Amino acid sequence: xxxxxxxxxxxxxxxxxxxxxxxxxxxxxxxxxxxxxxxxxxxxxxxxxxxxxxxxxxxxxxxxxxxxxxxxxxxxxxxxxxxxxxxxxxxxxxxxxxxxxxxxxxxxxxxxxxxxxxxxxxxxxxxxxxxxxxxxxxxxxxxxxxxxxxxxxxxxxxxxxxxxxxxxxxxxxxxxxxxxxxxxxxxxxxxxxxxxxxxxxxxxxxxxxxxxxxxxxxxxxxxxxxxxxxxxxxxxxxxxxxxxxxxxxxxxxxxxxxxxxxxxxxxxxxxxxxxxxxxxxxxxxxxxxxx
Amino acid sequence: xxxxxxxxxxxxxxxxxxxxxxxxxxxxxxxxxxxxxxxxxxxxxxxxxxxxxxxxxxxxxxxxxxxxxxxxxxxxxxxxxxxxxxxxxxxxxxxxxxxxxxxxxxxxxxxxxxxxxxxxxxxxxxxxxxxxxxxxxxxxxxxxxxxxxxxxxxxxxxxxxxxxxxxxxxxxxxxxxxxxxxxxxxxxxxxxxxxxxxxxxxxxxxxxxxxxxxxxxxxxxxxxxxxxxxxxxxxxxxxxxxxxxxxxxxxxxxxxxxxxxxxxxxxxxxxxxxxxxxxxxxxxxxxxxxxxxxxxxxxxxxxxxxxxxxxxxxxxxxxxxxxxxxxxxxxxxxxxxxxxxxxxxxxxxxxxxxxxxxxxxxxxxxxxxxxxxxxxxxxxxxxx
Ligand SMILES: Cc1ncc(C[n+]2csc(CCOP(=O)(O)OP(=O)(O)O)c2C)c(N)n1
Ligand code: SF4
Ligand SMILES: [Mg+2]
Numbered sequence: 121x122x123x124x125x126x127x128x129x130x131x132x133x134x135x136x137x138x139x140x141x142x143x144x145x146x147x148x149x150x151x152x153x154x155x156x157x158x159x160x161x162x163x164x165x166x167x168x169x170x171x172x173x174x175x176x177x178x179x180x181x182x183x184x185x186x187x188x189x190x191x192x193x194x195x196x197x198x199x200x201x202x203x204x205x206x207x208x209x210x211x212x213x214x215x216x217x218x219x220x221x222x223x224x225x226x227x228x229x230x231x232x233x234x235x236x237x238x239x240x241x242x243x244x245x246x247x248x249x250x251x252x253x254x255x256x257x258x259x260x261x262x263x264x265x266x267x268x269x270x271x272x273x274x275x276x277x278x279x280x281x282x283x284x285x286x287x288x289x290x291x292x293x294x295x296x297x298x299x300x301x302x303x304x305x306x307x308x309x310x311x312x313x314x315x316x317x318x319x320x321x322x323x324x325x326x327x328x329x330x331x332x333x334x335x336x337x338x339x340x341x342x343x344x345x346x347x348x349x350x351x352x353x354x355x356x357x358x359x360x361x362x363x364x365x366x367x368x369x370x371x372x373x374x375x376x377x378x379x380x381x382x383x384x385x386x387x388x389x390x391x392x393x394x395x396x397x398x399x400x401x402x403x404x405x406x407x408x409x410x411x
Numbered sequence: 412x413x414x415x416x417x418x419x420x421x422x423x424x425x426x427x428x429x430x431x432x433x434x435x436x437x438x439x440x441x442x443x444x445x446x447x448x449x450x451x452x453x454x455x456x457x458x459x460x461x462x463x464x465x466x467x468x469x470x471x472x473x474x475x476x477x478x479x480x481x482x483x484x485x486x487x488x489x490x491x492x493x494x495x496x497x498x499x500x501x502x503x504x505x506x507x508x509x510x511x512x513x514x515x516x517x518x519x520x521x522x523x524x525x526x527x528x529x530x531x532x533x534x535x536x537x538x539x540x541x542x543x544x545x546x547x548x549x550x551x552x553x554x555x556x557x558x559x560x561x562x563x564x565x566x567x568x569x570x571x572x573x574x575x576x577x578x579x580x581x582x583x584x585x586x587x588x589x590x591x592x593x594x595x596x597x598x599x600x601x602x603x604x605x606x607x608x609x610x611x612x613x614x615x616x617x618x619x620x621x622x623x624x625x626x627x628x629x630x631x632x633x634x635x636x637x638x639x640x641x642x643x644x645x646x647x648x649x650x651x652x653x654x655x656x657x658x659x660x661x662x663x664x665x666x667x668x669x670x671x672x673x674x675x676x677x678x679x680x681x682x683x684x685x686x687x688x689x690x691x692x693x694x695x696x697x698x699x700x701x702x703x704x705x706x707x708x709x710x711x712x713x714x715x716x717x718x719x720x721x722x723x724x725x726x727x728x729x730x731x732x733x734x735x736x737x738x739x740x741x742x743x744x745x746x747x748x749x750x751x752x753x754x755x756x757x758x759x760x761x762x763x764x765x766x767x768x769x770x771x772x773x774x775x776x777x778x779x780x781x782x783x784x785x786x787x788x789x790x791x792x793x794x795x
Contacts, residue, residue: 140423157609161477174623175612182607184480185616187503188472193470197477197485198607200461204432204483210609228473231466 332381527763
């Protein structure tokens with residue numbers, strides 16, 4: 121199935137993202153998918169800056185900037201008020217970074233998911249705290265460099281599996297996406313928008329300065345993340361029904377990793393270790409999808 | 412209609428009569444029965460509101476900040492550790508200029524654990540930009556919740572209604588409950604002047620540079636000063652509609668008093684009796700009750716204390732390394748008066764220790780007998 125990408129633009133020039141910012145592209149596609157009748161709830165993250173300094177805004181939809189760890193709670197409150205006003209048409213979208221989702225905001229996210237509050241939570245994942253200058257988060261990949269995990273002591277722990285955490289909440293809909301597959305991303309947002317209850321979209325968003333990549337490589341790297349099985353595209357309905365959306369064809373993680381300065385300190389052996397972990401995780405996921 | 416209500420039930424009745432639309436709260440002793448009461452009222456459809464059962468106080472306030480942004484009338488309640496956990500969001504609510512109303516049951520903060528009455532929880536939130544109103548009895552609690560919405564919705568500053576742990580929260584008193592229809596006339600449905608609206612998209616709370624930020628703060632301070640006038644007008648209107656008014660302060664037998672006792676919360680009620688008895692003995696003592704702590708009613712306090720030689724402040728709180736918080740507030744207020752009374756600051760009643768009539772008598776006698784206090788703080792009611 122092919123979906124036309126809607127022509128309408130809700131994100132305008134003058135925004136403050138770096139060239140090649142995956143987070144900016146993710147927002148642009150998301151707004152195209154969801155249309156103008158949305159309220160964006162924005163916890164502290166790079167997007168707090170990208171959206172534009174006072175008194176400007178780079179989005180044509182209303183934005184509520186909120187404290188870092190409050191995405192889940194604020195989304196619930198906005199939705200509750202709309203319901204009290206009889207407004208069933210406006211979609212509430214929480215738009216948070218990986219830090220605001222995997223780490224400091226996990227509690228309020230879990231609260232909203234467990235209550236099955238009716239809004240869409242999008243985590244754009246650039247795999248570190250970029251707003252504050254590339255510190256590690258629990259979404260940072262194994263052995264990656266960040267400013268708090270220097271090359272001689274890179275991240276020792278694997279990336280937290282946020283999708284499994286969300287699936288364990290048995291929410292109606294959770295999906296992964298990337299900007300390299302915009303039709304897939306848009307379809308998933310639209311499916312989320314037509315589903316009642318709590319929806320979670322996890323979108324990988326390359327960050328050129330943070331990942332130490334050339335800005336023009338953001339989309340290529342997003343594609344390689346999927347093709348190398350590092351970031352599988354899949355959906356989980358009701359926490360149980362797993363659907364794989366893309367069947368990768370034999371691309372190794374090496375190809376993904378070599379393009380990125382944040383991995384430049386890795387030895388052959390370490391890359392092999394990452395490959396092993398990726399294969400293991402892929403097989404685990406395939407099993408859940410019945411493959 | 413008169414009913415026997417605990418302070419917490421009075422809060423819930425106030426919220427019911429004010430027709431809050433989104434409520435979010437998290438249980439903590441001694442606030443818990445407020446949450447339970449409101450959850451029940453919503454479940455039974457008596458109060459038509461969304462009740463969000465959040466996973467923390469931080470989320471309680473965060474969620475009603477979201478709801479208030481969209482233009483709903485909102486409510487939350489907490490106490491002590493819960494209020495401390497909310498701290499960041501207290502700033503966020505005030506900075507967002509949202510007319511949120513919250514009840515805080517004054518309880519001691521840990522460590523060590525203590526669930527009893529103490530004002531340090533709310534007073535240590537004094538610089539967050541919330542109006543703070545301290546109540547003396549359960550009638551005042553109910554009336555103040557209703558007034559709080561009217562004040563908040565006019566000046567766009569959130570209001571904290573404060574009541575003493577157990578002495579009010581869990582103590583039953585007869586309370587006159589206003590007729591719903593009358594309250595609706597006094598406090599009509601809330602229509603937000605500014606709100607987050609898809610048909611008129613704006614961006615709220617985005618990054619503000621040094622060129623603008625200071626003016627945002629100036630406007631909050633300006634609104635706080637306005638709030639003094641608004642609160643008086645609301646109280647007068649309330650008195651006209653329901654026959655009860657309170658004022659930001661209440662002076663009692665102050666005119667000819669040589670010593671004036673300054674109190675807040677339930678210590679005020681206890682002091683009323685003590686002062687009556689001391690007056691019978693010929694002691695020229697008066698009482699100043701402070702209801703409004705933020706904005707601080709500076710002019711009214713000066714006026715009330717003008718004739719006195721000495722002022723004895725009872726502080727059920729402490730700012731470590733400094734002193735009692737009301738005491739310091741009073742000293743700062745009096746500093747530019749030509750003829751200043753001597754201020755005695757008594758710290759007592761912490762963590763729920765009783766402030767009894769005999770302790771209050773001792774405090775007044777000490778003030779009468781001494782030219783000046785022995786130090787910045789006089790610790791009263793210490794274990795022998
Ligand atoms: C309570 C609190 N702690 C810390 C911060 C500072 N802070 C702002 S954004 C941010 C990192 C955001 O990381 P993420 O959510 O991954 O978004 P990104 O900036 O990477 O887009 C931090 C640490 C804050 N605003 N609030
Ligand atoms: S630092 Fe990274 S995430 Fe932030 S704006 Fe720049 S490219 Fe985007
Ligand atoms: Mg990030």
